[in-house]
Amino acid sequence: MKKVLGIVVIFIFIFIITIFSIRISYINKNHKINNTKVENKNSVNLNIVATDKLLYYMIKDIVGSKHNVEYMFGNRQDEINFKFSEDSLDNISKQNLFIYFGANFEPWINNFIDNLKKNKVGVINTSRGSKIISYSSTIKSGEYVLKNNPYYWMDLDNCKIILLNIKNAVQDKDPRNREYYEKNFNDIIKTIEKYDSSLKKLSDLSKDCCFIISSEDYDYFFQYSNINLIKINNKENIKYVEENFDKYRNFIFVYTNKDELKENDEIIKKYNMQPLNLIVYREEFKYEDILNYNVKNIENIIQN
Numbered sequence: 015m016k017k018v019l020g021i022v023v024i025f026i027f028i029f030i031i032t033i034f035s036i037r038i039s040y041i042n043k044n045h046k047i048n049n050t051k052v053e054n055k056n057s058v059n060l061n062i063v064a065t066d067k068l069l070y071y072m073i074k075d076i077v078g079s080k081h082n083v084e085y086m087f088g089n090r091q092d093e094i095n096f097k098f099s100e101d102s103l104d105n106i107s108k109q110n111l112f113i114y115f116g117a118n119f120e121p122w123i124n125n126f127i128d129n130l131k132k133n134k135v136g137v138i139n140t141s142r143g144s145k146i147i148s149y150s151s152t153i154k155s156g157e158y159v160l161k162n163n164p165y166y167w168m169d170l171d172n173c174k175i176i177l178l179n180i181k182n183a184v185q186d187k188d189p190r191n192r193e194y195y196e197k198n199f200n201d202i203i204k205t206i207e208k209y210d211s212s213l214k215k216l217s218d219l220s221k222d223c224c225f226i227i228s229s230e231d232y233d234y235f236f237q238y239s240n241i242n243l244i245k246i247n248n249k250e251n252i253k254y255v256e257e258n259f260d261k262y263r264n265f266i267f268v269y270t271n272k273d274e275l276k277e278n279d280e281i282i283k284k285y286n287m288q289p290l291n292l293i294v295y296r297e298e299f300k301y302e303d304i305l306n307y308n309v310k311n312i313e314n315i316i317q318n
Contacts, residue, residue, distance in 0.1 A: 058188040060110040065120050066093060068167075069140065069176075071300040073113060075202050076180050076195055080188070088297055094155060098126050107131040111183060115176075116141035119164035121155045138183045144172040147233050150247070165294040168234035170210050173301060177202055209305040213239045216309065220316045222263040226255065226287060228278055231294050232268060235308070246281065255285060266290045266315055290315050 060081040064070040070085035077083060087093035106112050107130050114123055116139040127137055144166050153160045167173045181199040185192045217240045224242045236243045242262070246252050255265070267287040269275050275282070275289060282289065292308045293299070299307070 058190065060184070060187055061108075062111040062113065062184075063106060063109045065114040065123070067297055068295065068299070068301065069113060069115055072140075072177060073180055073184075076177065076198050077184055078194075078198060080191060080194070081184070090295065090297060094121060096120075096122055098122065098129070103129050103131070107133075107135050109135050110187060111136045111138060113138045113140060113180065113183065115164065115167075117144070117146050117164045117166050118158075118160040118162040121158035121160060136183065136187065138179060140176040140179045141166060141172075142179055143175045145169065147237075149230055163230055163233055165231050166234055167301065168232070168294050168304075169238040170206055170213070171238070172234065173206060174203060205302060206305070209302075209309055212309045212313075216312050216316065217241050220312070223316055224255075224258070224262040224265050225290070226265055226267045226281075228274055229270065231270065232292065235292070235294065241312075246278070252281065255281070259285060264288060264316075268292050270294065288315055 058081075060077075062073060062077070062081055062083045064073055064083065064085045065087065067085050067088045070083060073083050087096070103126070106126075112130070112135050114120055114137075116123065120126075130137065146166055147163045148161050149163055167176055177199055181195050185195050188195075220241055224244060225236065226244050226246055227236070228246055230245070230247075244251055244255055246255065259265075265285050265287040266289075267275075267278065267282050268290050269278075270291070270293060281287070290311060292311060293304055296304065
């Protein structure tokens, strides 16, 4: 009898443990489901449009694959000559973020923004807070008059501000992933600072060299780099080259395209200048590619 009673007690005990385990499993499963629902409710999928491919790359460096990022133009001439329509305005008005370079890089941008429906889209000017240089004289681009030199990202401090403005805008829209964007931002800044160190070394190494430019597009880069520079956009500056010819070991003519070489062929030959190709913008290049290209080309020419 005692043996039977013992078996019954053991059976009851096992039954209670089993029921309790099933109950705990159900609660945990239900808790996970509820957590998933809360997570899904809090997750954000942003639609972001950049005006330009270079800017698109910068945004992608911050957001990674978390959001849908697109760009309006992969070709610079198309971007400059853009005539917006109701369709293009409606398309951008439906996005979560519209991000542009500003500083006259998109000549049409002010009129475009004025006509946007801003009840949904957030509009971000990445030049806000940057030090902008004006052209020595205004430039006409179609119906627009441009006063500002648009290549402000060639100053590395300005580039950091661009990335900061992007990061802040995305964090405001998606605060849940704030730390993720912060980490990506810090990683990019570290990369830029490596090139910053390289530029400072180049400035020291090139003290006996003088760089000659015929375009104001390079102003940000050379002002930031603190490298000896002469602009030959007037007779006085050309005279300065003549007077200081013996002062420098080397005169280096900086150009973006071959047209600049042809236009300045006479003075290049006269003073035996070495041609140096630098870029401020190229559709297929990321910002890091531009820095890497310029730093390596300067290194090569001053070390020869």
